[in-house]
Amino acid sequence: MGTPLPRDPIAEARRNWEEQGWADVAAPMAAITAIMRTQQILLARIESTLKPFGLTFARYELLALLSFARKGSLPMNKASALLQVHPTSITNAVDRLERAGLVDRSPHPTDGRTTLIELTTAGRTLAKRSTAALNAEVFSAPGFDPGDVDHLIRILGAFRRNAGDFDG
Amino acid sequence: MGTPLPRDPIAEARRNWEEQGWADVAAPMAAITAIMRTQQILLARIESTLKPFGLTFARYELLALLSFARKGSLPMNKASALLQVHPTSITNAVDRLERAGLVDRSPHPTDGRTTLIELTTAGRTLAKRSTAALNAEVFSAPGFDPGDVDHLIRILGAFRRNAGDFDG
DNA sequence: GCCCAACCATTGGATGTCCTAGTATATTCA
DNA sequence: TGAATATACTAGGACATCCAATGGTTGGGC
Numbered sequence: 001m002g003t004p005l006p007r008d009p010i011a012e013a014r015r016n017w018e019e020q021g022w023a024d025v026a027a028p029m030a031a032i033t034a035i036m037r038t039q040q041i042l043l044a045r046i047e048s049t050l051k052p053f054g055l056t057f058a059r060y061e062l063l064a065l066l067s068f069a070r071k072g073s074l075p076m077n078k079a080s081a082l083l084q085v086h087p088t089s090i091t092n093a094v095d096r097l098e099r100a101g102l103v104d105r106s107p108h109p110t111d112g113r114t115t116l117i118e119l120t121t122a123g124r125t126l127a128k129r130s131t132a133a134l135n136a137e138v139f140s141a142p143g144f145d146p147g148d149v150d151h152l153i154r155i156l157g158a159f160r161r162n163a164g165d166f167d168g
Numbered sequence: 169m170g171t172p173l174p175r176d177p178i179a180e181a182r183r184n185w186e187e188q189g190w191a192d193v194a195a196p197m198a199a200i201t202a203i204m205r206t207q208q209i210l211l212a213r214i215e216s217t218l219k220p221f222g223l224t225f226a227r228y229e230l231l232a233l234l235s236f237a238r239k240g241s242l243p244m245n246k247a248s249a250l251l252q253v254h255p256t257s258i259t260n261a262v263d264r265l266e267r268a269g270l271v272d273r274s275p276h277p278t279d280g281r282t283t284l285i286e287l288t289t290a291g292r293t294l295a296k297r298s299t300a301a302l303n304a305e306v307f308s309a310p311g312f313d314p315g316d317v318d319h320l321i322r323i324l325g326a327f328r329r330n331a332g333d334f335d336g
Numbered sequence: 337g338c339c340c341a342a343c344c345a346t347t348g349g350a351t352g353t354c355c356t357a358g359t360a361t362a363t364t365c366a
Numbered sequence: 367t368g369a370a371t372a373t374a375c376t377a378g379g380a381c382a383t384c385c386a387a388t389g390g391t392t393g394g395g396c
Contacts, residue, residue, distance in 0.1 A: 005334040008325065009250050016236045025307035031317045032210050032310060034324035037252060039207035041331045042200050047354090058382060068184045077344060082177050084205060089383060091346060096381090113344040113391045139193035142200060143330045148323045149199045155316045156202035157176065162311045163209045166173040215384090226352060245374060254354055259376060261352085281361045281374040 010034050042138075049137045053130045054100065058085075060130055062093050063102065066119045067127040073118040075108065084165065102126060178202050210306075217305045221298045222268065226253075228298055230261050231270065234287045235295040241286040243276065252333065270294060 010033050017026035046057050055063070061083055066074055076094065080087045094117055097103040102123035108114040119127065144152065161168060178201050185194035214225050223231070229251055234242055244262065248255045262285055265271040270291035276282040287295065312320065329336060 004332050005249065006336075008328070008334045008336060009252070010325070010328075013232075013236075022303055025303045027317050027321065028310040028312065029303075029307045031312065031320040031324070032214075032307065034321060034328065035203060035207050035210060037333070038324050038327055039203050040252065041328070041333075042203060044354095046200075056381070064181075068181075075344090081173065084177070084208065085382095086384060087345065088347085088385085092382070111344090111392075115345065135190055135193045135197075139196045139200065142196040143327050144196065144199065144323065145326065148326075149195050151319055152199040152323060153195065153202060155312065155320060156199070156206050157178070158313065158316075159206055159311050160176070160178075160202065160209070164172050165205070165209075166176045168176060212384095224351070243374085253352095255375070256355080256377090257353060264351090276374095279362075279374085283375070 010037065042142075045138050046134065049133050050130055053126060053133070055126070055130055058089065059093050059097055060134075062090070062097065062117075063119070063123060063127040064131060066103065066117065067124060067131075073106070073116045075114045075116055077114065079117065097123070178205065210310075213306050214302065217301050218298055221294060221301070223294070223298055226257065227261050227265055227270075228302075230258070230265065230285075231287070231291060231295040232299060234271065234285065235292060235299075241274070241284045243282045243284055245282065247285065265291070 010030050013033060014026045014030040017023070017029055022029075043057060046060075050057060050060050053060075062079060065079060065082060066072075076090050077087065080090045083090070094103060094105065098105060102120055104118050104120055106116045106118065108116055142149070160166065178198050181201060182194045182198040185191070185197055190197075211225060214228075218225060218228050221228075230247060233247060233250060234240075244258050245255065248258045251258070262271060262273065266273060270288055272286050272288055274284045274286065276284055310317070328334065
């Protein structure tokens with residue numbers, strides 16, 4: 001996974017698609033494949049930045065979400081909805097964060113079905129420090145042309161709304 | 169993970185970033201998070217389309233790559249480089265594809281270190297059929313504005329070149 | 337007031353990805 | 367020629383994700 005390839009493998013795939021008579025879907029195929037690869041690159045950078053803190057991206061996202069919660073605590077199903085992941089992934093992340101002393105579980109005062117999660121002091125500190133690291137090492141120089149960032153936000157925002165992520 | 173949220177959680181995160189005094193990196197943060205989520209949505213669609221064929225995206229990618237190989241066979245390290253994944257992921261995928269009778273391993277004629285992988289007849293057939301399904305169910309209506317597809321390809325292409333994926 | 341459908345969190349199983357080691361084969365160079 | 371280095375693949379472990387199934391808990395309809 002090291003040295004650059006002589007040519008863009010996605011452009012190559014696009015040419016293959018066109019040669020096979022699938023020219024009508026070749027461009028969307030290339031765009032979707034490019035998103036897959038871009039996500040992979042970005043995730044690797046993020047994980048590498050978070051590693052010194054003992055965090056993965058999944059656990060960081062939960063920590064960051066909690067650090068912005070008005071009441072300081074959040075029901076697990078709410079976290080699942082906001083982060084758009086399966087409830088089992090939240091359970092898994094909370095298990096590990098709790099074992100690391102970064103969050104606490106507590107029963108919901110009125111609804112016996114739901115569990116609340118809350119940052120510990122250590123968790124709040126780590127959220128701050130790891131966010132600072134991500135801002136400095138990843139978000140401040142993402143590798144996009146500055147003018148393209150807004151394009152991306154608009155295009156992907158429309159896509160996500162279209163896919164049913166949110167109303168608006 | 170069902171009903172749409174009342175508001176865009178990524179726009180929400182961007183506002184939080186700005187309020188914390190990180191306005192300079194709020195936009196790239198939002199763009200990167202949007203790419204993560206978009207990839208997740210697209211991957212779910214692709215996996216769902218491939219499920220009836222007994223394929224995952226990882227295995228499909230390998231099948232498709234082999235179906236375009238000029239010689240019909242490919243060394244494993246070449247597959248690893250072209251698909252941009254860890255060599256162990258290729259080993260894993262080939263293990264399962266071989267067990268399913270879709271590919272064969274064979275020793276390289278001159279280099280005793282390398283293993284060649286090759287589609288079986290069943291593998292070639294399945295590659296064709298599953299590609300047709302993806303074209304019909306995912307790539308033909310990706311959910312992007314038609315004009316945005318070319319923007320995406322250009323922006324993400326520049327990003328990937330910048331990240332060292334390929335020269336050009 | 338009671339019952340059942342809906343909801344919430346968890347468990348266990350399958351898959352995929354990466355990393356670290358380890359083994360075997362090639363190549364380079366003193 | 368023979369040792370050091372580089373390359374190719376495999377083995378085992380950690381982590382995350384999804385799905386299906388389980389066991390409590392609520393709350394609306396009768």
